[in-house]
Structure formats: C-alpha cells, structure tokens
Amino acid sequence: MGEFDLIRRFFQRPAPAGVDVGVGDDCAVLAPTPGQRWLVSSDMLVEGRHFLSTVDPARLGHKALAVNLSDLAACGATPRGFTLALALPRADEAWLAGFAGGLLALADAHGCPLVGGDTTQGPLNLCITVFGEAPAGQALLxxxxxxxxxxxxxxxxxxxxxxxxxxxxxxxxxxxxxxxxxxxxxxxxxxxxxxxxxxxxxxxxxxxxxxxxxxxxxxxxxxxxxxxxxxxxxxxxxxxxxxxxxxxxxxxxxxxxxxxxxxxxxxxxxxxxxxxxxxxxxxxxxxxxxxxxxxxxxxxxxxxxxxxxxxx
Amino acid sequence: MGEFDLIRRFFQRPAPAGVDVGVGDDCAVLAPTPGQRWLVSSDMLVEGRHFLSTVDPARLGHKALAVNLSDLAACGATPRGFTLALALPRADEAWLAGFAGGLLALADAHGCPLVGGDTTQGPLNLCITVFGEAPAGQALLxxxxxxxxxxxxxxxxxxxxxxxxxxxxxxxxxxxxxxxxxxxxxxxxxxxxxxxxxxxxxxxxxxxxxxxxxxxxxxxxxxxxxxxxxxxxxxxxxxxxxxxxxxxxxxxxxxxxxxxxxxxxxxxxxxxxxxxxxxxxxxxxxxxxxxxxxxxxxxxxxxxxxxxxxxx
Incomplete structure (x- = not known):
C-alpha cells in the first residue's frame, strides 16, 4: 500500500458543507463564516512521550484529536476542521484502520472534518492542527x-x-x-x-x-x-x-x-x-x-x- | 531552558495586523478577510527522510516553511500565518537560534507570521501548518x-x-x-x-x-x-x-x-x-x-x- 492509497483508503471522505475542497489537493479550501474570527491550534504527540506503544490505535486516534479540540474548547470556539500529519514506521493496515476509526468518530461527533494533511515514513509522530470559529472579541483567552x-x-x-x-x-x-x-x-x-x-x-x-x-x-x-x-x-x-x-x-x-x-x-x-x-x-x-x-x-x-x- | 522559555525566547513575537492573538494562548485568533476563502496545508519533515542530520539549522528552518508556502503558492493563495510543531531530542540553543532565524526570515519575507504551535521532546520532527486566503472560486486546484x-x-x-x-x-x-x-x-x-x-x-x-x-x-x-x-x-x-x-x-x-x-x-x-x-x-x-x-x-x-x- 502506497502513501496515496493509504490516504484514500483510511482518511479521504467527501467534503462536507463549508469545505469547498477537502483531502486531496495542495490545500484544503474552507468558507469562513462572516463575522467570525478564525482560531487555530496545533499539538504534536510522540510515541513514548505522550502515549505508550501498546495503546489501542482507536484510542490513540481519539486522543490525538481530543487534545486539539480541547484547545478550541478552552477558547470557546466551534470546530470547523483539522489537518493530520502522520509519521509512521510502516503502513500497518490494521493499525491505520483502528486509528482512523477512533479519530474520525470523534471528528464526526463534533462536526470537525479532516480536511488535509501529510503522511510520511518515520518514528511514530502525530501532529494535528485544528481550526475553529468564534465571534470577534468573544474568544476566551x-x-x-x-x-x-x-x-x-x-x-x-x-x-x-x-x-x-x-x-x-x-x-x-x-x-x-x-x-x-x-x-x-x-x-x-x-x-x-x-x-x-x-x-x-x-x-x-x-x-x-x-x-x-x-x-x-x-x-x-x-x-x-x-x-x-x-x-x-x-x-x-x-x-x-x-x-x-x-x-x-x-x-x-x-x-x-x-x-x-x-x-x-x-x-x-x-x-x-x-x-x-x-x-x-x-x-x-x-x-x-x-x-x-x-x-x-x-x-x-x-x-x-x-x-x-x-x-x- | 524549559519548554515555555524556549518558545518565548526563539519563537514569540508581537502579533502583527490581522492576528488578534498570536503565540502564547490555547489558540491563535486571526481575522479572515471578507469575501476570501481560507486555505490550509500541512507538511511534516522527518530527520533522515526529508533532511540530513548535518543540515544547517537556518536552512532547515527556511526549507520547513518553504515547502508549506509552496502548497499555498500551488493554490494561488496569499499567506496569512502558520503554526509550528516541533519535536526535538534536546533543547540546543545554538540549533534553535539558527532554525528560528531561517524560519522567521522567510516568514517575514512573505508576511506570514508564526501564530502558534507546540514543542515537545522526541526524535527530530517538524510539522508546519500554513493558512492563506484566496477569493472564493479562484483557488488553483x-x-x-x-x-x-x-x-x-x-x-x-x-x-x-x-x-x-x-x-x-x-x-x-x-x-x-x-x-x-x-x-x-x-x-x-x-x-x-x-x-x-x-x-x-x-x-x-x-x-x-x-x-x-x-x-x-x-x-x-x-x-x-x-x-x-x-x-x-x-x-x-x-x-x-x-x-x-x-x-x-x-x-x-x-x-x-x-x-x-x-x-x-x-x-x-x-x-x-x-x-x-x-x-x-x-x-x-x-x-x-x-x-x-x-x-x-x-x-x-x-x-x-x-x-x-x-x-x-
């Protein structure tokens, strides 16, 4: 399974409302809501530091997104989407299916679609960047x-x-x-x-x-x-x-x-x-x-x- | 030097125009330009895969942002900002000063401020997410x-x-x-x-x-x-x-x-x-x-x- 097959198979879905272009182009294209500010946060999770190698991949997928959504929550933002950059030692289908399942279930629960990202070979590392919106002047700081x-x-x-x-x-x-x-x-x-x-x-x-x-x-x-x-x-x-x-x-x-x-x-x-x-x-x-x-x-x-x- | 000192010392700057809140809160807060779409791209660079351990850190800083800005370029977008998530084996001040210098020089050249991110300990890994804007319907796909x-x-x-x-x-x-x-x-x-x-x-x-x-x-x-x-x-x-x-x-x-x-x-x-x-x-x-x-x-x-x- 190659890099692009991997993305298509586990992470690509039809772009939802408000997302003009999702996974699969050089950039995702999103429509900001008039009158709202755009909020952004990024967190990186490293094996052995933020999670144990024995963690269930579905739970890891949940947690990787949850910690990022938590930053949006702390600012009072409404989620709009996220990108996932993923370094993997190898493309393990069972692991990827579990990880994507846990990740996308939480994404669906909060209406926060995966809109893009990157996959590469390397020591296991997950970097998620989330985007959300809040009315101008109302973000919690x-x-x-x-x-x-x-x-x-x-x-x-x-x-x-x-x-x-x-x-x-x-x-x-x-x-x-x-x-x-x-x-x-x-x-x-x-x-x-x-x-x-x-x-x-x-x-x-x-x-x-x-x-x-x-x-x-x-x-x-x-x-x-x-x-x-x-x-x-x-x-x-x-x-x-x-x-x-x-x-x-x-x-x-x-x-x-x-x-x-x-x-x-x-x-x-x-x-x-x-x-x-x-x-x-x-x-x-x-x-x-x-x-x-x-x-x-x-x-x-x-x-x-x-x-x-x-x-x- | 701790994690937060590191961020303050090498990466934190006053928030420029259009950025309500930059580095230092749970989220960055940006003001979208009316009538524009929001474009997002994320790239991860891993040592030994995307760059050699001997690379000059200033050049690595330049390249890490350049490859992301290139995705905005491919979509015809105007840069608005970026986040940096960084896993480092250790906090090496000379390396960080060089890296931040190369990174922020390119950011300045394109009016694309660093607005947030994450630092953690781990095998060297750089994940940048860039945001840009283009008029609705005009992004190059x-x-x-x-x-x-x-x-x-x-x-x-x-x-x-x-x-x-x-x-x-x-x-x-x-x-x-x-x-x-x-x-x-x-x-x-x-x-x-x-x-x-x-x-x-x-x-x-x-x-x-x-x-x-x-x-x-x-x-x-x-x-x-x-x-x-x-x-x-x-x-x-x-x-x-x-x-x-x-x-x-x-x-x-x-x-x-x-x-x-x-x-x-x-x-x-x-x-x-x-x-x-x-x-x-x-x-x-x-x-x-x-x-x-x-x-x-x-x-x-x-x-x-x-x-x-x-x-x-």
Missing part, C-alpha cells in the same frame, strides 16, 4: 482573569496521571479502578459545549494539559494576577479520592493530561449547565503567585511542578 | 486541466535530486556545481507571486514535491485527462544539463523537492511575468496516461516512478 474572580474547573482532575503511575508500576489499583482511570487517560473528553457556553461569561480559560498548577500559572501570568487554590476542593474521581494524600495532590495539582477546562468568572456569575460538573476551586487575588491551601485555609507544602517537556 | 491546455513549469527541475545523489555518493560534482544544486535542495523558493498571478488564468496547478511524473499524474487523475510531456523541453540548470542523459531524466522527471509550480493554461494564455522563467513542457490530451517523448516526439522509455513514502 488566558489574559482576562480579574481580582475577585472565582476559579472553576470542569469534571474531575488527576485520573490520567493516576493511570500513568499504574503503568509506571508505582501504584497498584484493582481492575475496575484501573479501567476507569485508564479511560480518562486514553479517551479524554474535549469540553467544547462548555467552552462555547462560557463565551461572554468566563473572564479567562485554559485546558488542563500540563497540570493544574502550571496551566493555572499561565492564566495568572497572562492576566497579571495571583490566586489562592483550595486543594481539598479539587474534584476527584472515587478512585483517586481513595488514594493517599501525597498521591492525590500529585495527580490533582500536577497530573496533566486531564483536558478539563479551568476558567475564571465573577462571583455570582450564572454558569451554564451543559451536563458536566463544575467545581469552584479558588479565587483570583492581587498578590502575585499561586497559594495552595487546604480546606481550612492553611498553606499546603506540595513541592510540585507542572510538566515541562524539556525540564522533566 | 488540480482538477481543472482541459484537453488542449499547455503544461508549463516554473524555474528549473532536478537540482535538488542531483544534490541528493551527491550526498548519496552516486554522483560527483565540482565545488561550484555542488554548491549550486545544494542551494536548490536546501533553500527552495516558494513561488507565491507566480501562484497568485495565475489566479483566473491557469486551469490547474500543483507544486513539484514528489517528482514531476507523480505530481503531474495527480493533476491528470484529478482532471480526468492524459498528457504528452517533452522530456527534452524540461528546464534544467547548467549543472544538470551537463550530466548524462539517464541522470538528467531521473532528476528532471522523478527528482522531487523542486517546489516549482507545474500548471496548465489554454494555448495563447497571456502568462504573467513575475521574474521567474516559465517553460512549456507538454500538452493535455484526452487519452488517459502520461506519455513522455523526446524533442522529436518519440517515446522515451524512462522506467521512473515518483517518490512514495511507503513504496520506495
């Missing part, structure tokens, strides 16, 4: 948090990291517990409906990809503010809640790979109900820095840092 | 070639492949000759002005990335036509012209990495003068397939195929 805003997070935090610790052999879970946290790690849910519902309501937003401390830190830096964070308020799954405190803190504060949205909103803001739990975890303060406290307001020494690809 | 159209190519073909053969040790050139063809391989020129000038004039276009036979083959397949190609008419550099006929044919017909535009236009079309040579190399015919002939019209048995990442 990291820079809008204001003193007194409350800090909220969707869903639960820490399960993906807990699953990673099981894979690393540092934690043991029973079968049902491991299945649950592995699902969180391998099939994250991009919070697109929530992001769109937060337009005009949240003052800032980011998705938790590198860990809450680091990602919230980006919001604080971009907004020129500080924060107080209640570690006991962090929403956790039942599996994580039953773990020792140090592990709970590690997974919740510095875990990463959660793809939940952290956002700020003025006190009393009427938050949307889109079927995902929202939990208040802290408050924006004028004093720079991020102060982690427990439920009684006492400082927690956690010694944790967020994930950095070149420091850790 | 592969599918518009008509029987009787003439086939044209810009610049010269084959030097990049000739340089590759020197690196492989199968060909020897003198110092000046090697310098010239190496320049073609490492610093290709995206034909953006030509592509834009061909809007409404060329019936189809593609850039020569995998080799003339294969790339022209895509046009023929998409357009449902055949062609006759005069191999003796192919424009060649003086260095390539002095090589044996089999090597001339290999480099000109199947070389790849040229990033010249091949396009079709009706006979007598008034072609634009944008400072790049244009050479007529064949004609579109109704009979399917691609017939390679010499200057006397006699069939040439070349036995060549275009480059395919999973067949060669």
């Amino acid at each position: 990291r820079s809008g948090a204001r003193v007194g805003d409350e800090i909220w997070v969707s869903g639960t935090l820490g399960d993906a990291r807990l699953a990673l610790e099981v894979f690393r052999g540092s934690v043991a879970l029973d079968g049902a517990g491991f299945a649950a946290v592995r699902e969180a790690m391998e099939r994250p849910t991009p919070r697109l409906a929530l992001g769109q519902a937060l337009r005009g309501l949240a003052t800032s937003a980011i998705d938790v990809s590198d860990g809450l401390l680091g990602d919230l830190g980006h919001v604080l830096a971009a907004s020129g503010v500080g924060a107080r964070l209640d570690v006991d308020a962090l929403p956790r799954s039942a599996v994580l809640a039953s773990q020792p405190v140090a592990l709970r803190h590690l997974c919740g504060l510095a875990g990463g790979d959660d793809y939940e949205l952290v956002f700020t909103a003025p006190p009393g803001a009427r938050l949307p109900d889109v079927g995902v739990a929202l939990t208040r975890i802290g408050v924006i303060e004028a004093e720079p820095g991020l102060r982690v406290v427990d439920g009684r307001g006492e400082a927690v020494a956690h010694g944790l840092q967020s994930f950095d690809h070149f420091s850790s | 592969r599918s518009g070639a008509r029987v009787g159209d003439e086939i044209w190519v810009s610049g010269t073909l084959g030097d990049a492949r000739l340089a590759l053969e020197v690196f492989r040790g199968s060909v020897a050139l003198d110092g000046a000759g090697f310098a010239a063809v190496r320049e073609a391989m490492e610093r290709p020129t995206p034909r953006l002005a030509l592509g834009q000038a061909l809007r409404g004039l060329a019936t189809s276009a593609i850039d020569v990335s995998d080799g003339l036979l294969g790339d022209l083959g895509h046009v023929l397949a998409a357009s449902g036509v055949g062609a006759r190609l005069d191999v003796d008419a192919l424009p060649r550099s003086a260095v390539l012209a002095s090589q044996p006929v089999a090597l001339r044919h290999l480099c000109g017909l199947a070389g790849g990495d040229d990033y010249e535009l091949v396009f079709t236009a009706p006979p007598g079309a008034r072609l634009p003068d944008v400072g790049v040579a244009l050479t007529r190399i064949g004609v579109i015919e109704a009979e399917p397939g691609l017939r390679v002939v010499d200057g006397r019209g006699e069939a040439v048995a070349h036995g060549l195929q275009s480059f395919d990442h999973f067949s060669s």
